[in-house]
Amino acid sequence: MARVDFTFGGLDLTTDDRLLEPREWTHEQSTWAADLLPQLPEGPVLELCAGAGHIGLAGVRGSGRRLVAVDREELAAPTIRSNAERLGLTELVEVRRGDLSEVIAPDERFAMVIADPPWVPTAGIGRFPQDPPGAIDGGDDGLSVASQCLAVIAEHLLPEGIALLQLGTLDQVAALDLPGDLVVDEVREYPRGVLARLSRLSRAAGSSR
Numbered sequence: 001m002a003r004v005d006f007t008f009g010g011l012d013l014t015t016d017d018r019l020l021e022p023r024e025w026t027h028e029q030s031t032w033a034a035d036l037l038p039q040l041p042e043g044p045v046l047e048l049c050a051g052a053g054h055i056g057l058a059g060v061r062g063s064g065r066r067l068v069a070v071d072r073e074e075l076a077a078p079t080i081r082s083n084a085e086r087l088g089l090t091e092l093v094e095v096r097r098g099d100l101s102e103v104i105a106p107d108e109r110f111a112m113v114i115a116d117p118p119w120v121p122t123a124g125i126g127r128f129p130q131d132p133p134g135a136i137d138g139g140d141d142g143l144s145v146a147s148q149c150l151a152v153i154a155e156h157l158l159p160e161g162i163a164l165l166q167l168g169t170l171d172q173v174a175a176l177d178l179p180g181d182l183v184v185d186e187v188r189e190y191p192r193g194v195l196a197r198l199s200r201l202s203r204a205a206g207s208s209r
């Protein structure tokens, strides 16, 4: 395992050079999560497509909430555990290796879901030769893993919970086929990607009153 140390939002963390290189801008997703968590119902946080786990760990740090971090890549699990240990969060972090559609029990519910799926259409992944294909390949339309994430969110988000989904472009957010009663209630755009906040229709309607 080729360890690479990096700084993320001021935190000293580690990754493996065979995983996607963490992007500093994605700390915006952690910050947004941390800002929202105090308003959310009790319950754990689920991080889908966690990679080195930095986004979820930085988001829940200080909240006292349990974090379930999911990634199918074998190298991700020891990396997330190592980062949890660095942050003193070992007792609160559970790592699950596997396909995100298969590792959540039917009765599990989460106050927040953080998701960072691959979003590059398969035909375009050659433009990013430095990135592991499995970390960026989002299928024909770039949204196949994002769709899997949405299905998990629709099934496992608490009624008053919130999900934060990272994608590449505003057009991708507009193209999402939202399952169940999920709605996008805010989108933030950055030079290298976008973050969409999702909730259930009942929550979104309540918050606008």
Ligand SMILES: C[S@@+](CC[C@H](N)C(=O)[O-])C[C@H]1O[C@@H](n2cnc3c(N)ncnc32)[C@H](O)[C@@H]1O
Residues within 6 Å of the ligand: 020, 021, 022, 023, 026, 048, 049, 050, 051, 052, 053, 055, 070, 071, 072, 073, 076, 098, 099, 100, 101, 116, 117, 118, 119, 134, 135, 136, 145, 148
């Ligand atoms: C865009 S990378 C993001 C990784 C990390 N969040 C980061 O910021 O570097 C996508 C991650 O999703 C994982 N992944 C892709 N498809 C998956 C699936 N079906 N189930 C679980 N993990 C998946 C990849 O292994 C990769 O680590």
